[in-house]
Amino acid sequence: MSFRIDQKQFFLDTYRTRNRDTLTNIDQADCEQAVEKFFQDFLKQQSNFGLKGPALYRDKHITFLLKGLRHVPRTHESLDASRPWLIYWIIQSLYLLDEQLSEAYINDICDFLQRCQHPNGGFGGGPGQIAHLAPTYAAVNALCLLRSEKAYKILNREKLSTWLETIRNPSNGSFSLHVNGESDIRATYCAASVATLCQLEDRAELFEDTAEWVASCQTYEGGFGACPGAEAHGGYSFCGYATLLLLDRESLCDRESLLRWTVNRQMTFEGGFQGRANKLVDGCYSFWVGALLPLIQAVQRKKPTRDNSDIVKNHEHLFDTIAAQEYVLLCCQVYQIGGFTDRPKVNSGGSDFYHTCYCLSGLSLFQDDGQDQTSIICGDHENKLRNTHPLFNIGPECAREAMDYYSHEKQ
Numbered sequence: 001m002s003f004r005i006d007q008k009q010f011f012l013d014t015y016r017t018r019n020r021d022t023l024t025n026i027d028q029a030d031c032e033q034a035v036e037k038f039f040q041d042f043l044k045q046q047s048n049f050g051l052k053g054p055a056l057y058r059d060k061h062i063t064f065l066l067k068g069l070r071h072v073p074r075t076h077e078s079l080d081a082s083r084p085w086l087i088y089w090i091i092q093s094l095y096l097l098d099e100q101l102s103e104a105y106i107n108d109i110c111d112f113l114q115r116c117q118h119p120n121g122g123f124g125g126g127p128g129q130i131a132h133l134a135p136t137y138a139a140v141n142a143l144c145l146l147r148s149e150k151a152y153k154i155l156n157r158e159k160l161s162t163w164l165e166t167i168r169n170p171s172n173g174s175f176s177l178h179v180n181g182e183s184d185i186r187a188t189y190c191a192a193s194v195a196t197l198c199q200l201e202d203r204a205e206l207f208e209d210t211a212e213w214v215a216s217c218q219t220y221e222g223g224f225g226a227c228p229g230a231e232a233h234g235g236y237s238f239c240g241y242a243t244l245l246l247l248d249r250e251s252l253c254d255r256e257s258l259l260r261w262t263v264n265r266q267m268t269f270e271g272g273f274q275g276r277a278n279k280l281v282d283g284c285y286s287f288w289v290g291a292l293l294p295l296i297q298a299v300q301r302k303k304p305t306r307d308n309s310d311i312v313k314n315h316e317h318l319f320d321t322i323a324a325q326e327y328v329l330l331c332c333q334v335y336q337i338g339g340f341t342d343r344p345k346v347n348s349g350g351s352d353f354y355h356t357c358y359c360l361s362g363l364s365l366f367q368d369d370g371q372d373q374t375s376i377i378c379g380d381h382e383n384k385l386r387n388t389h390p391l392f393n394i395g396p397e398c399a400r401e402a403m404d405y406y407s408h409e410k411q
């Protein structure tokens with residue numbers, strides 16, 4: 001099997017980079033031996049499949065994710081305040097892998113998320129914690145992914161609206177992540193996403209001036225920073241552009257410069273995306289940066305260019321979709337234990353639910369050209385994932401059904 005990138009050299013470079021700070025006197029021979037062993041193991045795994053290209057270890061990922069889901073109620077220490085996130089990352093990943101959740105899991109998730117909802121609106125990172133926009137976004141996405149009335153009914157929309165009012169900054173239209181918390185572009189995205197999915201009735205007043213504040217976060221580089229004046233970054237660029245689309249104010253930003261910045265985040269050597277200039281490639285940017293491309297293309301498709309030529313004709317050349325898929329499949333999959341990571345690790349191969357969710361979500365977007373349902377799949381067709389909605393990052397029908405339900409529910 002031949003790979004587009006020099007995989008072995010890549011592992012070697014990554015190994016050296018990762019050990020630069022901890023091992024000052026790294027022994028060259030040991031290093032190359034470790035990489036050689038890792039590479040041979042890796043090739044053995046891949047050749048078991050003998051397919052058109054790299055394989056997706058679907059069953060390993062499902063086992064890893066279900067095991068994680070069982071442990072969420074007992075999660076503590078560093079992830080104690082991120083439990084709705086853990087649920088969302090895991091069930092979005094299972095959705096993409098086309099693994100149906102059992103009724104027992106659905107009931108347990110509903111009960112747990114209900115306990116995370118604050119009596120005054122919004123969700124905390126766990127039961128009894130203060131409401132925060134990040135776990136609120138994760139909890140709402142998770143409820144939508146469950147696609148059941150029982151899940152939809154958990155959400156108190158009236159209280160959610162009241163709470164959002166209290167964290168809105170009326171002086172400039174931005175939002176704080178929680179009462180007295182920091183204000184950044186993640187907060188405006190989380191607020192706009194939940195207000196749209198839950199069809200909050202006071203959306204117009206809630207988001208007065210918000211789009212102008214978000215547009216002021218676009219930097220001279222083309223991407224968006226966390227707040228006005230901050231460095232452009234993939235995570236914040238996604239939040240910024242998606243918010244403008246959710247608020248139907250996309251025309252406030254400089255789309256051409258955002259597109260230029262976005263396509264330049266794909267690295268020619270690794271094939272994956274970095275989050276900002278001069279930093280390392282990371283699998284999670286497959287979604288945060290990767291989702292900007294279909295979002296921008298969807299807008300371009302609607303609008304003719306100045307000379308009336310169809311700009312979308314060129315869309316396939318905007319980035320190398322096969323290289324982007326290869327990075328996720330070859331460099332981020334942890335085939336020994338399932339799940340995904342940011343970049344290859346020779347010694348300790350840990351995966352996590354955050355990278356599993358965003359590697360799979362990015363891979364799903366790369367596999368779908370969004371135009372005429374023609375998929376561009378790297379490897380065997382068995383690698384095909386379900387589609388995700390690039391604005392919310394849940395299944396497109398999950399978003400549609402939730403909005404349909406809430407638009408008919410009296411607030």
Ligand SMILES: CC(C)=CCC/C(C)=C/CC/C(C)=C/COP(=O)(O)OP(=O)(O)O
Pocket residue numbers: 134137186189190233234235236239274275276279280282288
């Ligand atoms: C909806 C929501 C909560 C979105 C979050 C978006 C997101 C991923 C923001 C990234 C934040 C950031 C500056 C990371 C840089 O970390 P780093 O310096 O370790 O990474 P880098 O070297 O890749 O920049």
Ligand SMILES: [Zn+2]
Pocket residue numbers: 282283284285342355
């Ligand atoms: Zn990452």
